[in-house]
Amino acid sequence: MKLREYFTRERLRKIIFYALYMFIALVVQEIVLSGLRLGKYYAFLLPSVAVALGMFEGSFWGSMLALVLGLFTDLMYPETVIMYMILFPATAFTVGFLVRFFLNRSFLAYMGSAFICLIVTGLVQGLKVLMTDSFTIEVFVTVVVQTLISLPLAVLCYFPPMRFRESLS
Amino acid sequence: MKDFIRKNGIKVGVIVLAVIVLIGFGSVARNGQVGAGHNALGIVKAPIQKAVSSAVNWLNSIYGYLYNYDSLLAENESLRSQLADAQESAREGIAASEENRRLRELLNLREKHRDYVLESSKVVLWSSTNWSSAFTISKGSSSGIELGDPVITEYGVLVGQVTELGSSWATVSTLIDVNMSVGAFVGHQEASGMVVGDYALMKNKNAKVSYLADNAQIYVGDEVLTSGSGTSFPAGLVIGTLTNVQTEAGGQIEFGILKPAIDYSDLVQVFIIKEFDVVE
Numbered sequence: 481m482k483l484r485e486y487f488t489r490e491r492l493r494k495i496i497f498y499a500l501y502m503f504i505a506l507v508v509q510e511i512v513l514s515g516l517r518l519g520k521y522y523a524f525l526l527p528s529v530a531v532a533l534g535m536f537e538g539s540f541w542g543s544m545l546a547l548v549l550g551l552f553t554d555l556m557y558p559e560t561v562i563m564y565m566i567l568f569p570a571t572a573f574t575v576g577f578l579v580r581f582f583l584n585r586s587f588l589a590y591m592g593s594a595f596i597c598l599i600v601t602g603l604v605q606g607l608k609v610l611m612t613d614s615f616t617i618e619v620f621v622t623v624v625v626q627t628l629i630s631l632p633l634a635v636l637c638y639f640p641p642m643r644f645r646e647s648l649s
Numbered sequence: 650m651k652d653f654i655r656k657n658g659i660k661v662g663v664i665v666l667a668v669i670v671l672i673g674f675g676s677v678a679r680n681g682q683v684g685a686g687h688n689a690l691g692i693v694k695a696p697i698q699k700a701v702s703s704a705v706n707w708l709n710s711i712y713g714y715l716y717n718y719d720s721l722l723a724e725n726e727s728l729r730s731q732l733a734d735a736q737e738s739a740r741e742g743i744a745a746s747e748e749n750r751r752l753r754e755l756l757n758l759r760e761k762h763r764d765y766v767l768e769s770s771k772v773v774l775w776s777s778t779n780w781s782s783a784f785t786i787s788k789g790s791s792s793g794i795e796l797g798d799p800v801i802t803e804y805g806v807l808v809g810q811v812t813e814l815g816s817s818w819a820t821v822s823t824l825i826d827v828n829m830s831v832g833a834f835v836g837h838q839e840a841s842g843m844v845v846g847d848y849a850l851m852k853n854k855n856a857k858v859s860y861l862a863d864n865a866q867i868y869v870g871d872e873v874l875t876s877g878s879g880t881s882f883p884a885g886l887v888i889g890t891l892t893n894v895q896t897e898a899g900g901q902i903e904f905g906i907l908k909p910a911i912d913y914s915d916l917v918q919v920f921i922i923k924e925f926d927v928v929e
Contacts, residue, residue: 514777520852522777559781559828605780609827609848618849622779 490648497644498533502549505529505637510556521625526553527601528594528634530568534575535585535593536641546572559608567604571597585645587638594634598627751918754803762805765883766924768792772916773818782823782851786919789815799882799922806910807831807875807886808919821919824888824909825856832878833858833888835905840865841876844888844907854913858891858905867894867905883925 509525516523529549534542550568554560575583575593583589602623609619654661758765770788788794800808800821809829813820822829827846835842835858842861850857858873871891877884893906 509777511774514775520779522779524779557776557778557781559778559783609780612827616847616849618852622852626779 493648494537494644498537498545498641501640502529502545502552506549506552506556509553518625518629521622521629523630523633524598524601524626525630525633525637526564526568527571527597528630528637530571531575531590531594531597531634532637532641534572535579535583535590536645537572537576539573539576539580542572542576543569563604563608567601571600585642590638591631591634594637595627595631598630598634599623602626748918751803758801758803758805762883762925764924764926765922768794768921768923769918770794770819770921771918776820780848781828782826782846782854782913783809783812783820784823784916786819786821786921787817788921789817789819791816793923794819794921795923797881799886799925800919801886801922802911802916802919804910805886807882807888808911808913808916810881811921819921823913825851825854825913827851829856831882831888832876833873834876835861835865835867835873835891836871838866840867841878842867842905844873850906854909855892856889856907856909858907859902861903861905865903867891867903869894871905873905873907883922 505525513523513525526549530546533545533549536542537545546568547565550565553564553568554562557564575597578593579585579589583593606619606623610616752769768788770786770792773785773787776783776785786800794811794814796811796814798811800810802808807824809821809823809826811819812822812828824831824844825846827848829844829846831844833842833844834840840862842858842865845857845859847855847857858867861867869891873888873891875882875884875886875888887910889907889909891905892908894903895906896903
């Protein structure tokens, strides 16, 4: 009975929407972007998804959803075990916190957050390489290029949850 | 004039008719050779006939187009479908022929290395990350593949190693991946060293030959083969060639830049060595 009360129609709609949203993002990252390279570099879409989750679902639910996203991202990439399972919920939690007290949910605020998040993600990814490999400037070049080519794709991640939130209110 | 016509009109008419009939007879009477009158008539008539004929043909074609449109459309669809089938068959034929060639090469390799137990697999997807070089293959533990198994091409060229394993899939990290290291012999002198992944070199699809034995001499163009040290890789697999020899920042230690013997972007099918004889 309690379970039925908890899973209201609205909540179920949210779960289905975000499951689909994250599934599409993972498919695009793994299948579409694996075939699209800009020179030697791939775009990284998923940190922007974590930002959108935190922005539109708040700190708690945003980070819960980002945890699922992180889990599948870690499964997708051979070089990581739990990195994205920590990084994405942390991102969503931080963005959710900032939205609660300091930021609004505007496109500009989202893009700013996505930019910072992409830089941080890139640096964490690079740090792992620097820990196992000798120091190379190529790591920082990759961080910058990855961030810049991922930003246009970040735009696409903003509108579905924004429209969904509007449709609920 | 009016009076003249009224009085002699019938006569004039009869005379004109008679002349026409005579001209007509005259033109027929020359064994098929047309007379002047007939000829003149033909000259006048020809362009008109042409124009009328063209117009009729045009109308006929429009009518035919409208009338036959549906049947032509159906025929077109059918032909398109037949063409697509034929193209599909041709593609399948090319793919089968390529696979056949690879398997023939593999047969040669098997004859040379009877100790190898091989499993063939298709490359499914390359990883879309900037931080590693890996791809997924279509076979996993259910085919007897194990973590750490070496992966080669049909020519016996080392591709990489199985680093993740599912029941029906596996991830292969390539030789140039940052986390890879393979024992190697370099050049004719068989200088022992290690092929290790390097991030900066990985972006250019190269790897580093490092940890060379003391007094080892390496040269550009030297072939690099697996040494078989350890139990991960069999000895004698082709890794690549040295394209450059450099010294570390301190100026003491030499290392080589290795270009793998395969172009990873061309990989379609790989072969996993499930078992091989370890030579101590």
